[in-house]
Amino acid sequence: EAGVTQSPTHLIKTRGQQVTLRCSPISGHTSVYWYQQALGLGLQFLLWYDEGEERNRGNFPPRFSGRQFPNYSSELNVNALELEDSALYLCASSLYNEQFFGPGTRLTVL
Amino acid sequence: SQQGEEDPQALSIQEGENATMNCSYKTSINNLQWYRQNSGRGLVHLILIRSNEREKHSGRLRVTLDTSKKSSSLLITASRAADTASYFCATGDREYGNKLVFGAGTILRVKS
Numbered sequence: 001e002a003g004v005t006q007s008p009t010h011l012i013k014t015r016g017q018q019v020t021l022r023c024s025p026i027s028g029h030t031s032v033y034w035y036q037q038a039l040g041l042g043l044q045f046l047l048w049y050d051e052g053e054e055r056n057r058g059n060f061p062p063r064f065s066g067r068q069f070p071n072y073s074s075e076l077n078v079n080a081l082e083l084e085d086s087a088l089y090l091c092a093s094s095l096y097n098e099q100f101f102g103p104g105t106r107l108t109v110l
Numbered sequence: 111s112q113q114g115e116e117d118p119q120a121l122s123i124q125e126g127e128n129a130t131m132n133c134s135y136k137t138s139i140n141n142l143q144w145y146r147q148n149s150g151r152g153l154v155h156l157i158l159i160r161s162n163e164r165e166k167h168s169g170r171l172r173v174t175l176d177t178s179k180k181s182s183s184l185l186i187t188a189s190r191a192a193d194t195a196s197y198f199c200a201t202g203d204r205e206y207g208n209k210l211v212f213g214a215g216t217i218l219r220v221k222s
Contacts, residue, residue, distance in 0.1 A: 099143070
């Protein structure tokens with residue numbers, strides 16, 4: 001069974017640009033979660049999507065947004081990139097309580 | 111903000127020894143999960159223990175949960191060099207929208 005996949009693996013952007021990260025959940029999983037792992041800040045919850053709806057969001061500004069598609073894949077969009085957005089962005093999917101993570105997208109903002 | 115704290119922050123042991131990592135959290139929980147992360151990549155789910163469980167085993171892993179003390183421990187027996195990684199505990203509660211709240215992690219180094 002294929003795990004959670006994320007693309008791209010690495011990304012380099014400059015301040016002010018916009019970026020879109022993609023996530024495909026494990027087949028059969030309806031929930032997708034996004035987390036940010038920034039140096040020194042640990043793993044922080046960003047967004048939770050379930051059945052196409054945003055169910056909860058963490059303490060992040062509105063320039064972090066996303067969506068979930070009918071096939072349960074998801075996108076995370078970050079507008080007006082700032083230097084501190086440099087981080088590993090992790091996507092996870094779940095059917096019940098266990099969340100299974102993808103390999104992450106490492107975003108570097110210069 | 112971090113829900114919990116792992117202890118110790120870093121642990122270095124010899125191959126074959128046991129490694130114990132502790133996690134404390136602050137609020138009531140529905141479950142607690144342990145994850146492993148190798149070299150800043152994705153998280154690997156190790157084990158989930160529910161709030162009404164006290165101990166759970168999976169291979170060389172043993173997890174305990176003490177809800178009265180709001181703490182959990184992860185024991186890795188007969189450690190191997192491949193166990194070298196960062197280990198995180200994460201608490202989940204449906205009241206918080208199913209999000210996981212992670213501790214800061216323990217960096218484990220197993221020397222061969």
